[in-house]
Amino acid sequence: MKVALFIPCYVDQFYPKAAIATLELLEKFGLDVSYPKNQTCCGQPMANSGFEHLTKGCNSLFVENFSGYDYVVCPSGSCVMHIKDHLHIEENEEAAQDIRNKVYELTEFLVDVLKIEKLEASFPYKVGLHQSCHGQRGLKLSQMTELVAEPFSKPGHLLSMVKGLELVELDRKDECCGFGGTFCVTEEAVSVKMGKDRVLDHERNGAEYITAGDLSCLMHMEGILKRRGSKVKIIHIAEILNHHLS
Amino acid sequence: MKVQDHAQAAAQFIKDEERTDWHDETLWFVRKKRDLAAHGIPEWEQLREWASQIKDHTLSNLSHYLESFEQKAIANGIRVHWAADGEEHNRIVHQIIADHDLKRIVKSKSMLTEECHLNEYLIQKGISVVDTDLGERIVQLRKEAPSHIVLPAIHLKKQDVSDTFHDFLDTEKGNNDPQYLTEAARQHLRDYFIASELAITGVNFAIAETGGFVVCTNEGNADMGAHKADVHIACMGIEKIIPKAEHLGVFLRLLARSATGQPVTTYSSHFHRPREGQEMHLVIVDNGRTRQLGRADFRNSLKCIRCAACFNTCPVYRRSGGHSYHTAVAGPIGSILNPNLDMKANADLPFASTLCGSCSNVCPVKIDIHEQLYKWRQVIVQAGYAPVSKKLGMEGMAAVLSSPALYHFSGKMGRTTLKYAPFLVNNGFNPWYKQRDMPAPPAESFGEWYQKNRS
Amino acid sequence: MNSRDRILQAAAENQPAQRDLPVIDFERLIRYDEPAVVFEQVLTKIGGQLIRVKSLEEVKRRFAGEDQEKFCIDAIDCTEEDRLKMKAWKATDLALLHTLYIRGSFGVAENSAVWVDELAMVNRLLPFICEHLFVVLEEKEIVPTMHHAYQKTDVSRTGFGSFIAGPSKTADIEQSLVIGAHGPRSLTIYLIENDSI
Numbered sequence: 001m002k003v004a005l006f007i008p009c010y011v012d013q014f015y016p017k018a019a020i021a022t023l024e025l026l027e028k029f030g031l032d033v034s035y036p037k038n039q040t041c042c043g044q045p046m047a048n049s050g051f052e053h054l055t056k057g058c059n060s061l062f063v064e065n066f067s068g069y070d071y072v073v074c075p076s077g078s079c080v081m082h083i084k085d086h087l088h089i090e091e092n093e094e095a096a097q098d099i100r101n102k103v104y105e106l107t108e109f110l111v112d113v114l115k116i117e118k119l120e121a122s123f124p125y126k127v128g129l130h131q132s133c134h135g136q137r138g139l140k141l142s143q144m145t146e147l148v149a150e151p152f153s154k155p156g157h158l159l160s161m162v163k164g165l166e167l168v169e170l171d172r173k174d175e176c177c178g179f180g181g182t183f184c185v186t187e188e189a190v191s192v193k194m195g196k197d198r199v200l201d202h203e204r205n206g207a208e209y210i211t212a213g214d215l216s217c218l219m220h221m222e223g224i225l226k227r228r229g230s231k232v233k234i235i236h237i238a239e240i241l242n243h244h245l246s
Numbered sequence: 247m248k249v250q251d252h253a254q255a256a257a258q259f260i261k262d263e264e265r266t267d268w269h270d271e272t273l274w275f276v277r278k279k280r281d282l283a284a285h286g287i288p289e290w291e292q293l294r295e296w297a298s299q300i301k302d303h304t305l306s307n308l309s310h311y312l313e314s315f316e317q318k319a320i321a322n323g324i325r326v327h328w329a330a331d332g333e334e335h336n337r338i339v340h341q342i343i344a345d346h347d348l349k350r351i352v353k354s355k356s357m358l359t360e361e362c363h364l365n366e367y368l369i370q371k372g373i374s375v376v377d378t379d380l381g382e383r384i385v386q387l388r389k390e391a392p393s394h395i396v397l398p399a400i401h402l403k404k405q406d407v408s409d410t411f412h413d414f415l416d417t418e419k420g421n422n423d424p425q426y427l428t429e430a431a432r433q434h435l436r437d438y439f440i441a442s443e444l445a446i447t448g449v450n451f452a453i454a455e456t457g458g459f460v461v462c463t464n465e466g467n468a469d470m471g472a473h474k475a476d477v478h479i480a481c482m483g484i485e486k487i488i489p490k491a492e493h494l495g496v497f498l499r500l501l502a503r504s505a506t507g508q509p510v511t512t513y514s515s516h517f518h519r520p521r522e523g524q525e526m527h528l529v530i531v532d533n534g535r536t537r538q539l540g541r542a543d544f545r546n547s548l549k550c551i552r553c554a555a556c557f558n559t560c561p562v563y564r565r566s567g568g569h570s571y572h573t574a575v576a577g578p579i580g581s582i583l584n585p586n587l588d589m590k591a592n593a594d595l596p597f598a599s600t601l602c603g604s605c606s607n608v609c610p611v612k613i614d615i616h617e618q619l620y621k622w623r624q625v626i627v628q629a630g631y632a633p634v635s636k637k638l639g640m641e642g643m644a645a646v647l648s649s650p651a652l653y654h655f656s657g658k659m660g661r662t663t664l665k666y667a668p669f670l671v672n673n674g675f676n677p678w679y680k681q682r683d684m685p686a687p688p689a690e691s692f693g694e695w696y697q698k699n700r701s
Numbered sequence: 702m703n704s705r706d707r708i709l710q711a712a713a714e715n716q717p718a719q720r721d722l723p724v725i726d727f728e729r730l731i732r733y734d735e736p737a738v739v740f741e742q743v744l745t746k747i748g749g750q751l752i753r754v755k756s757l758e759e760v761k762r763r764f765a766g767e768d769q770e771k772f773c774i775d776a777i778d779c780t781e782e783d784r785l786k787m788k789a790w791k792a793t794d795l796a797l798l799h800t801l802y803i804r805g806s807f808g809v810a811e812n813s814a815v816w817v818d819e820l821a822m823v824n825r826l827l828p829f830i831c832e833h834l835f836v837v838l839e840e841k842e843i844v845p846t847m848h849h850a851y852q853k854t855d856v857s858r859t860g861f862g863s864f865i866a867g868p869s870k871t872a873d874i875e876q877s878l879v880i881g882a883h884g885p886r887s888l889t890i891y892l893i894e895n896d897s898i
């Protein structure tokens with residue numbers, strides 16, 4: 001099974017550890033994983049700001065980089081959702097369509113494609129799971145509290161396999177953290193207030209770590225935690241799933 | 247008319263953090279009540295689907311249903327008027343008042359009349375209208391606009407109401423008891439009801455099959471007004487039409503549960519004919535709705551039944567307050583309706599969202615609100631209403647991100663100088679840092695690590 | 702062209718291609734083993750109360766027991782003459798209406814709403830202007846949901862009708878529930894039980 005690793009631009013630049021953990025985790029399952037080195041960004045930052053018309057270059061580059069694999073796997077629900085919803089190329093729609101079908105967020109790939117039921121991982125801490133909206137509501141990685149439907153959680157399912165990990169209950173299970181792409185600067189006051197409230201929910205309920213499938217949310221919350229001098233740390237879910245007690 | 251855009255007004259609102267927390271918690275509580283009510287109905291998601299389909303069907307036959315509704319309504323003895331825009335709506339209402347030379351006018355909640363600024367129009371003509379919904383009366387006395395379409399005074403605390411009532415209704419200073427204050431309003435407004443000559447109401451649903459309309463309230467104020475006054479004027483947007491009375495079964499099950507978590511409003515009143523000796527007028531208003539109907543990406547915003555569930559669930563609305571949306575209908579639904587009314591003045595609204603998607607999930611008629619927010623952003627930028635600095639930043643970003651060489655170069659720059667994250671517009675002053683830190687810079691990017699360790 | 706024609710034309714031009722109406726499948730709807738029990742539970746939750754009675758006579762006896770010093774109206778059984786008189790009453794006449802007894806056509810278990818049409822209320826103002834509202838309902842006339850409710854009646858049969866659920870209320874001040882906004886301060890349902898004659 002040939003898998004291409006799609007690492008979002010800000011993860012590449014600021015959180016290489018999460019990308020390394022994703023790679024190592026996939027390799028543990030015996031997959032042939034490669035990282036197309038000319039990749040940059042999915043184009044979402046422009047598109048969500050109203051400049052989808054400027055993403056043609058990103059789209060062509062994306063298709064160039066990610067064609068010819070069985071799967072494209074990415075440790076970000078948000079970037080995957082953008083590709084699924086908005087990757088189009090006029091002159092090669094077929095190739096774009098092919099990638100839209102093959103792109104997976106990491107936890108959904110592990111649960112739905114690899115059907116993982118066991119993990120050799122341990123992480124003896126109290127962890128709060130932040131449901132990143134695009135992964136949850138966009139890709140339906142977890143059931144949404146608004147709907148009258150059976151609960152499930154793909155990231156939750158994987159975390160339950162991690163030895164020693166205690167998942168804390170949050171007061172608001174799936175409220176947005178307020179990152180929102182450029183929203184985090186254009187609506188700075190609301191964004192920070194939302195982030196503060198989210199972080200407090202985790203703190204109040206005893207989390208030592210906040211994890212999520214999206215580092216964009218985590219970066220935002222980390223920025224707030226640090227500024228407030230909080231002891232709570234952030235960690236990408238791939239790093240937990242790949243974590244061993246040495 | 248707008249003084250501040252959403253972001254500025256929201257920043258102002260959040261300065262009082264304690265009050266912001268209270269606002270957030272109070273509306274979150276309403277959202278929780280909504281969840282509880284929805285979970286009491288196993289077929290909830292099916293109901294939403296039916297409601298959505300009925301509205302889709304109605305919009306696809308809107309001209310037909312409007313015509314048959316009009317015909318039936320006239321046969322029922324209702325006088326039907328048509329208004330192309332808010333101005334014409336206001337003129338019609340004023341004309342009816344002037345024809346009868348009436349002075350004592352009460353009005354129950356109607357977001358349409360807010361949208362058309364009817365009260366202001368009538369004041370200019372020397373006519374004052376008394377809003378009878380408690381929340382609306384409170385904000386009217388304070389010369390404010392409602393901040394929420396279902397809970398008009400949700401931005402106020404009981405001491406604010408107490409102060410207002412002390413000033414206007416002569417209640418005890420410092421008595422903040424909601425029971426006491428509500429009783430004072432009851433006595434105060436009862437006098438207006440008893441004396442009223444003309445009543446204005448909104449319309450929740452208009453039934454094409456029967457030519458009647460339904461008005462829902464908890465307080466009973468629409469009924470008190472309409473059944474007392476000799477002239478009743480009901481105002482509705484063209485999108486209030488539903489095909490048959492039986493469809494109310496679907497909508498009335500959804501409306502109050504979505505709005506407040508109640509199983510149904512206290513009164514769901516069905517008006518079909520004026521009572522003996524009464525005049526009943528109905529003003530049917532377009533005001534941009536047929537234009538919205540023609541926008542394929544946005545037309546289904548017209549399915550809205552004004553429950554405000556999207557307000558209550560919206561993490562941005564809860565922390566910025568209704569007035570920051572500077573329009574009659576605030577919240578997520580307002581942010582997709584208002585650009586149609588005035589794209590330039592409301593260009594900020596579709597950006598007042600993180601696109602978290604919760605709004606679409608609670609919507610009882612399944613409007614894809616967050617997707618329309620995304621689409622309005624594209625339309626607004628294409629129409630040239632984005633700030634120039636943003637446009638330049640985005641063009642720069644697009645250039646960098648579509649070129650691997652430029653990306654790898656500027657990524658290094660970004661990491662070493664930590665001036666900006668690559669996805670943030672670098673416009674000289676980055677608001678990220680006001681209340682947040684950036685992550686510690688790693689020694690190397692993943693790309694660089696991979697080069698060393700895997701190839 | 703006038704506004705009417707312009708609006709209708711614009712709607713016709715801009716409306717999308719035909720979409721079909723859904724079929725409301727009653728098999729999908731919630732079922733209640735004992736609709737009357739649910740009706741009472743919901744009613745209590747929304748601030749109303751339910752009193753089980755054996756017969757209409759019992760209701761009449763209760764009416765006779767109301768404080769007749771106050772302005773009380775029994776609109777359940779009234780003569781044509783009474784009806785004419787009641788119809789003519791204005792708000793000023795009714796301002797002090799304390800107690801009203803009326804008949805409800807049917808009730809809805811899921812939300813404890815009762816359908817009251819103009820025939821039953823005689824004067825449209827009565828059930829809204831009174832301080833205390835009493836509605837007589839037969840237990841066998843309780844349907845499970847609003848879908849069933851709209852099958853029970855043609856809502857345009859009389860010029861006005863209302864589903865009334867509980868006493869009037871508001872929560873416009875800090876979301877604190879206050880019973881007795883503009884309409885009745887209390888609502889009591891007299892439920893005539895099934896096994897009574």
